[in-house]
Amino acid sequence: MKAVVLHEVGPAENLITEAEWPRPSVQPGRVTVRVRAAGVCYRDVIDRLGGFPYMKRPIIPGHEIAGEVVEVGDGVEDFAVGDRVVNLHRGACGECEYCRAGHEPRCMRQPYAVGLTIDGGYAEYALLPASCLVALPARVPFEKACFLACTAGVALRGLRGHARLDRGQTVLITGASGGVGLHAIQVARALGARVVAVTSSQAKVDSLRARGAEEVVVSTDLAFHKQVKQLTGGVDVAFDCVGEPTLNASVRSLKPMGRCVVAGNVTVSRFELNPGLMILNELSLSGTSACSRRDLEQVLDWVTEGAIEPVLDEVLDLDDAVKAHRRLESRGVTGRLVLKP
Ligand SMILES: [Zn+2]
Ligand SMILES: [Zn+2]
Known part of the structure; x- marks a missing residue:
């Protein structure tokens, strides 16, 4: 599959477009998502520069993903092939005191972080834990949905x-x-x-x-x-x-x-x-730093009803990840830049 890969932290040029990066195979508890839109967030710039020491490398960056489920792993009950989905950025155990209180962004175990400890959305496909996915209503386009959590x-x-x-x-x-x-x-x-x-x-x-x-x-x-x-x-x-x-x-x-x-x-x-x-x-x-499942579901309802209009700056090809990061660094962006793999 085509993917943008960061092998080493550093300048925007370190985002390398790989034409034949291995497509992930589905695993228990996870689904493969055909990425239709990936938001480019300023945090991606910070991460690319080495702001998160535990980031795996090489990594496919991007924590803001919207797409369609194309493969479902064993044990996944809530999603089926063809479902439209959007993601929360971090895993939650569902059992600790924070999770039980509905504050899953504060989960004490945080089993993964999309685009940091597991591969993210700058690619044609992403393998994501089903536990981070939220159903995306048909009326919300992928390119306007991917960045709503953030x-x-x-x-x-x-x-x-x-x-x-x-x-x-x-x-x-x-x-x-x-x-x-x-x-x-x-x-x-x-x-x-x-x-x-x-x-x-x-x-x-x-x-x-x-x-x-x-x-x-x-x-x-x-x-x-x-x-x-x-x-x-x-x-x-x-x-x-x-x-x-x-x-x-x-x-x-x-x-x-x-x-x-x-x-x-x-x-x-x-x-x-x-x-x-x-x-x-x-x-x-x-x-405040993150978004819970309940928050994202409420936001998606508002967008569906027209109460919120997501602010999109420009949709770019996956090949333009370097350009997107440079534009963010020059601070000339109003709303979100989105890559379309
Ligand atoms: Zn973000
Ligand atoms: Zn937890």
């Missing part, structure tokens, strides 16, 4: 799970024009919340409004909390897709008992927190 799913876990965002509440979203941000606006709207988006670029204002932001704050000095407070009196929830540069102003935008959830770390640096502000206003701060 964008809208992450936003839903953060907004509904960690921040307990409720109907009628107000949410601030920073980094709103990024991949997670553009989906977080729509998820927040689907949850019945009012959205205030923060962006550094005047040129992005119209597109953020079109996605559902009621207010857009253009901020270049990162002191946007003043404008947010003026507009709203303080938000119930801040969903921060940036990290250190915006976190302080995100926390300061909260009203008493507000919740800040951080989903981005673009500069990989620390930020200062004022404990007095946290105590006086009884604020909370949490992180």
Whole structure:
């Protein structure tokens, strides 16, 4: 089969297109998926550069996969040949305290990670554990489905799970024009919340409004909390897709008992927190990193109903994996790049 293979970590050119890479044979508990779309996520760039020391090599990268089941291993009961599927990124044992509570992204055993410890989606076929697959409704195209877990799913876990965002509440979203941000606006709207988006670029204002932001704050000095407070009196929830540069102003935008959830770390640096502000206003701060089965199923329902429109930048051939990684590194992407093997 054709596959893009990373033999050694390093620059984008290390993604080698192999015309005759061995097609995996099906195994018990697993299914072979004919990959119809594979999302190219910024985390793929980080992994390619060596960000995950336990990554197997050679590896077929790509943790965002949508396709059709073509072979079913012994013991698989929930999927049959021809089923359309999309994947969760990490395995879950189903038995530990986190799994039992519905937090399978936090599974203590994490038996595998797609695109890291087992081969991923930059190939014509992927052998995936049936336990990571979710049925994909016919009305959601493969190229719009593959990246939903990593964008809208992450936003839903953060907004509904960690921040307990409720109907009628107000949410601030920073980094709103990024991949997670553009989906977080729509998820927040689907949850019945009012959205205030923060962006550094005047040129992005119209597109953020079109996605559902009621207010857009253009901020270049990162002191946007003043404008947010003026507009709203303080938000119930801040969903921060940036990290250190915006976190302080995100926390300061909260009203008493507000919740800040951080989903981005673009500069990989620390930020200062004022404990007095946290105590006086009884604020909370949490992180969010993944998507549960329940989250992804909800997102797929919303996409089917038209409540969320997945934001796709461009569909590229599998041969263009290097180009896709270079485009991501140059930060010129709005929405997701998708490879079509
Ligand atoms: Zn991803
Ligand atoms: Zn578990």
